[in-house]
């Protein structure tokens with residue numbers, strides 16, 4: 001019997017994502033705690049968790065000083081907001097938090113965009129971009145960001161002016 005061994009190198013691009021930056025713990029049925037290395041903690045709902053952690057992974061990748069911004073941020077939560085045109089809202093003041101309207105849970109894609117949009121307000125301290133902006137920070141969100149387009153917009157979110165500098169370094 002002959003066996004032909006085929007060595008398959010599986011390259012996972014996880015080198016860019018440093019999961020040791022935070023710890024995710026199940027708190028109760030719907031809620032998760034994300035604890036950062038400096039002890040700060042952010043809470044989120046189960047349905048938002050993959051998007052919230054994706055945001056953190058990206059933020060660290062681009063050198064955003066996530067931990068220092070966490071201090072007065074309670075977290076990101078699903079809420080039934082009265083305004084049906086409002087997908088999400090972020091409160092800056094102490095305590096600070098983001099609310100994602102239930103209508104944004106209609107699709108994985110929409111939820112992701114809205115979570116990134118709201119968390120960018122907080123972590124990147126960015127306002128909405130000008131009228132012709134078509135990305136994650138558009139006031140009226142373009143809900144058509146999939147695949148390649150999403151990756152591009154995600155990169156733009158963390159690298160474009162005018163928010164360069166905020167939250168970085170010390």
Ligand SMILES: [Zn+2]
Nearest residue numbers: 117121128139
């Ligand atoms: Zn906004």
